[in-house]
Amino acid sequence: MPGTRPRLLSIGTANPPRWYSQDEVLDLYHTTQPALRSLFHSGHIRGRFLYLPEPGPDGIPPLETQGELLDKHLKGAMEIGPLAIERCLEPMGLRPADIDYLVVLTTTGFLAPGLSAHLCRRMGFRDDCARLDVVGMGCNAGLNGLNPTANWALAHPGHNALQVCIEVCSAAYVYDHTMRTAVVNSLFGDGAAAALVRCCDTDSRAFAPEILGFESHIILEALEAMRYDWDSVSHKFSFFLARDIPYFIGVNAPIVVDRLLDRFGLKRRHIAHWIVHSGGKKVIDAMEYNLDLTAHDVRHTLSVLRDMGNLSSGSFLFSLSRLLDEGVVKRGDYGVMITMGPGTSIETALIRW
Amino acid sequence: MRELTTLTYEEHGPLATVTLNRPGQGNRINIAMIQDLAAVCDHLEDASEARVVVFRGANGVFSEGIDFGDFDPGKLIDIHGFNKWEKIVVRLERLPKVTVALVDGPALGGGFQLALVMDQRLASPRATFHLPEVHLGFLPGMATFRLAKYVGLGHAKRILLCAPVLGPEEALRLGILDRVSEDLDQALAETIASFGPIHTVAVQLARRLLNESFCTQFEDALGNFLAAQHRSVTQTAFLDTLKRARETR
Numbered sequence: 001m002p003g004t005r006p007r008l009l010s011i012g013t014a015n016p017p018r019w020y021s022q023d024e025v026l027d028l029y030h031t032t033q034p035a036l037r038s039l040f041h042s043g044h045i046r047g048r049f050l051y052l053p054e055p056g057p058d059g060i061p062p063l064e065t066q067g068e069l070l071d072k073h074l075k076g077a078m079e080i081g082p083l084a085i086e087r088c089l090e091p092m093g094l095r096p097a098d099i100d101y102l103v104v105l106t107t108t109g110f111l112a113p114g115l116s117a118h119l120c121r122r123m124g125f126r127d128d129c130a131r132l133d134v135v136g137m138g139c140n141a142g143l144n145g146l147n148p149t150a151n152w153a154l155a156h157p158g159h160n161a162l163q164v165c166i167e168v169c170s171a172a173y174v175y176d177h178t179m180r181t182a183v184v185n186s187l188f189g190d191g192a193a194a195a196l197v198r199c200c201d202t203d204s205r206a207f208a209p210e211i212l213g214f215e216s217h218i219i220l221e222a223l224e225a226m227r228y229d230w231d232s233v234s235h236k237f238s239f240f241l242a243r244d245i246p247y248f249i250g251v252n253a254p255i256v257v258d259r260l261l262d263r264f265g266l267k268r269r270h271i272a273h274w275i276v277h278s279g280g281k282k283v284i285d286a287m288e289y290n291l292d293l294t295a296h297d298v299r300h301t302l303s304v305l306r307d308m309g310n311l312s313s314g315s316f317l318f319s320l321s322r323l324l325d326e327g328v329v330k331r332g333d334y335g336v337m338i339t340m341g342p343g344t345s346i347e348t349a350l351i352r353w
Numbered sequence: 354m355r356e357l358t359t360l361t362y363e364e365h366g367p368l369a370t371v372t373l374n375r376p377g378q379g380n381r382i383n384i385a386m387i388q389d390l391a392a393v394c395d396h397l398e399d400a401s402e403a404r405v406v407v408f409r410g411a412n413g414v415f416s417e418g419i420d421f422g423d424f425d426p427g428k429l430i431d432i433h434g435f436n437k438w439e440k441i442v443v444r445l446e447r448l449p450k451v452t453v454a455l456v457d458g459p460a461l462g463g464g465f466q467l468a469l470v471m472d473q474r475l476a477s478p479r480a481t482f483h484l485p486e487v488h489l490g491f492l493p494g495m496a497t498f499r500l501a502k503y504v505g506l507g508h509a510k511r512i513l514l515c516a517p518v519l520g521p522e523e524a525l526r527l528g529i530l531d532r533v534s535e536d537l538d539q540a541l542a543e544t545i546a547s548f549g550p551i552h553t554v555a556v557q558l559a560r561r562l563l564n565e566s567f568c569t570q571f572e573d574a575l576g577n578f579l580a581a582q583h584r585s586v587t588q589t590a591f592l593d594t595l596k597r598a599r600e601t602r
Contacts, residue, residue: 042572247583267399269444285580289558292447 005210006153006161006199008351011321012087013193014080015049015308022047022186029175030060036177040186044281044302048189048309050170051076063175066236073109073171074118080192081115081166082123084314088194094160096123101152101161105134105141105313108172115166138226139277140341141165141313142193143214143349149197150211157200165314166192174231174238184239187280189309193317209335209351213263217256222248222344249279249340250286257291257336260348266334273323273335274298278305278315283340313339329353354396359386361411362393368545369403369450373410373464379417380410382438382463386420390441397448404551406448407541408471409455410464415480418462438463439495446470446564449553453544455537456480456530466496468529469503472560475532475540482519482529484512502567503528552590 020028022040024047031037051072053061064072081104089095102125104116114133119125130152134145142165153161169188174181197211225245231238261267274297276287284301287293295302300319304311311318316339323329335351354362359380361372371393373380397406410416419438424430445452445467454460454468456476461483468474468482484500486493493500493513501509504527511517521533534540558581565577585591 246580250580250583251587269398282576282580285576286583289561289577289580290584292557 004200005212006150006197007201007206007208007210008195008320009198009206009208010088010092010196011193011317011324012084012089013191013314013318013321014083014087015189015191016051016076016080017049018052019047019049020052025050025052025185028052028055028061031177031182033177035179036182036186039179039182042281043186044305045187045309046306050190051168052170063234069171069173069236070109070111073106073168074111074115076168076171076190077106077109077115077166077192078118078122080168080190081119081164081194084166084192084194085119085123085162085164088162088196092196094196096125098160099125099129099162100156100159101130101132101149103132103134103145103149103161103163105137105145105163105165106167107136107138107141107312108168110135115164119164136228137313138341138343138345139279139310139312139315140339140343140345140347142277142316143337143339143347144216144345145313146195146197146211146349147214147347149195150199150214153197153199158198161197162194163197164192164194165312165317167312167314169310169312172237172239174234174236176231176234180240181238183241187241187310188239189311191308191311191314191318193311193314193321195317207329207331207353209353212350212352213260214350215256215260215263215348217252217259217346217348219248219252219344219346225344226342245344246280246282246286248344249283249346250290252346253287253290253338253340256346256348257338260336260350264350266350268292270334271336272333273329274301275316275320275323275335275337276301277339277341278302278308278310278319279340280310281305287338312341315339355392357389357392359383359389360393362396364401364403367402367404369397369401369406371406371408373408373416374412376412378420379459379461380412380414380464381417381420381422382467383420383423384434384437387437387441390445394441394444394448397450401450403450404553405453405545405548406450407453407455408445408467410458410460412458413479414458414464415454415456415460416464416467417459418464418485435494442466442470442495447557447561449557451548451551451556453541455541456482457537459483462486462493466494466499469496469499472556473531473544474529475534475537475544476521476524476530477537478521478533478535480521480524480530480533482524483516485516487513488516550590552588554588555585555590558585 056062116131149161149163225242228237300322304318333353337349339347363370452471454471454474459481484493524530
C-alpha cells in the first residue's frame with residue numbers, strides 16, 4: 001500500500017577533511033589558561049571537523065576578519081554541502097536535476113543570494129527548482145525546515161524535496177581567550193547533512209520513516225539565552241550561550257514532547273528511538289533526566305557530540321544516520337526527533353518506520 | 354485492564370497489590386506472566402492513583418523463577434525471550450510508584466531478581482533466596498549486575514557460584530532484605546508509613562541516581578545529578594516545602 005505521508009527516504013552527511021582533537025585546537029591557538037583548557041575537555045567532545053586557517057609565521061592561525069569568515073562560510077558550505085547532497089541522492093539513483101524543492105538551512109554565515117542559489121549553480125539543480133533558505137534559526141532549524149519540506153512533499157505527491165543543513169561553525173568563531181568565546185569555540189563543529197523527502201510513493205518497499213507530525217515550543221523568558229551579538233572590539237559576530245540553557249530546555253522538553261505524543265495517542269514508552277540534537281553534554285543530561293530517557297536512548301546523540309561536537313542544525317540527522325547504520329530499527333517503530341536552539345526553542349517531530 | 358491469567362491485581366486507594374499466582378507451578382515466570390506484568394505496568398503508569406505497589410506470591414511461594422515450559426530443547430533458544438524479561442524487570446524498577454516485595458516462601462532465580470528491583474524487600478521467616486542458574490548451566494539474568502551492589506562482589510560471587518539457599522536472617526544481614534517479620538502485613542503497614550508523602554518525581558530520580566551510582570564516572574554523575582536536581586526543585590512538592598519553610602521562619 002503506498003504511503004500517504006511524506007517519508008524521509010535518504011540521508012547524506014559530510015564534514016571538512018580535517019579533524020582536530022580538542023588538544024590540537026588548544027595547542028594550535030597556544031591556549032594556556034587552565035580554565036579554558038579544562039572547558040575544552042569537560043564537555044564529552046573528543047574532537048571536531050573544522051575549517052581552521054593554516055598557522056602563520058608565529059605558529060598560530062591568523063585571526064580572520066568578519067569578511068574572511070563570511071568567505072570561509074561560503075567556501076566551506078560549497079564543499080561539504082554538495083558532498084552531503086551527493087551522498088543523500090546517489091543511493092536513491094537521483095541527481096540534483098531530479099529535485100523539485102530545495103530547502104537550505106544555515107546559521108553560521110549571512111549571504112544573499114542564499115546558499116540554495118549557489119548550490120543550484122554548482123550542482124545542476126534545475127532552474128525551475130523551488131527554493132527556500134532558512135538563515136539564522138540555529139541548532140533547532142533542522143526541524144523548523146523539515147516541517148515546510150514535509151508539507152511541500154505532501155502537497156506535491158511523487159515530487160522530490162531535499163533539505164540541506166550546512167553549518168560552518170568555525171566561521172562563527174571569535175578567538176579572544178575569554179570564557180564567553182571559549183564556550184562556543186570548544187563546542188561547535190562543521191558539518192552538513194542532507195535529507196530527501198517524498199510523499200505517496202508507489203514503491204512502498206523502501207524502508208524509510210513516515211513523518212507524522214511536528215510540535216514546536218518557544219521559551220520566551222529565555223529569548224536571549226542563545227544569540228549573536230556584534231563584538232565591536234573584534235568587529236565580528238560573536239555567539240553567546242547562557243549557562244542556564246540546559247535547565248530552560250530540560251523543564252520544557254516534557255511539555256512539548258507529550259503534546260506531540262498526545263496528538264497521536266502515544267506514551268513515551270511507545271517510542272523506540274529518540275533522535276536528539278547533540279547540543280552539549282549538559283543539555284543532553286537535562287533531556288535524559290526530564291524525559292526519563294536512558295543513556296542508551298541518547299547513545300547516538302552522545303557519540304555524534306563526542307566525535308564531532310555540536311554541528312548545529314544538521315546534528316540530529318547525523319544521529320539519525322548512525323541509528324539507521326545500526327540496523328536495529330524495525331517496521332512499525334516510532335521515533336521522536338528533538339532539536340533545541342535559540343528562541344529558546346524546542347522543535348519535535350514524530351516519525352514511524 | 355485486560356484479564357490477567359498468571360497474577361491478580363488489586364487496588365485500594367493508595368495501595369496496589371500484585372500477587373504472582375500460578376497454582377501448582379510455583380508462580381514461575383512464563384511469557385504469559387511477562388505480558389500480564391506489562392499490562393499491570395501500563396495501568397500503573399497511565400491510570401492508577403496508587404502510590405505504593407506491593408508484589409507478593411500466592412500459594413506460599415514468591416516465585417520459583419523462569420518456567421522452562423516455554424523452552425523447547427529441540428529448537429534454537431530465542432535470546433529475545435530473555436530480553437523481554439529483562440525489559441519488564443527494568444520497567445518495574447522504574448515505575449512511578451514506590452515498590453515493595455513481600456517474600457513469604459522461596460524466591461528463586463527470576464523471583465529473586467524481581468525482588469531485587471523493588472524499592473524495599475520484606476520477608477517472613479519462611480522466605481528463601483536462591484540463584485541456582487549457574488549450577489544449571491545458565492545465568493541469573495541481570496541479577497549479575499544488580500546483586501553485587503546490594504551485597505558486595507565477594508558475597509555475590511558466592512551466591513552465584515556456590516548457589517546457597519539463603520534464609521531470611523542471612524539475606525537480612527547481607528542487605529538483600531530490609532526487614533524480616535512474622536507479621537508481614539504489620540511490617541508492610543509500617544514500611545509504607547515510613548515512605549512519607551511520596552513525591553513521585555523525587556522518588557524516581559533518587560532511585561535512578563542510586564541505580565547508576567556504581568557504574569558512572571563521578572563527573573558524569575555530577576552532571577546527571579544537577580539535571581535531576583533541577584527537575585526536582587521545579588516540582589510543586591519542593592516549591593511547597595520552600596513556602597512552608599518561609600512561613601515557619
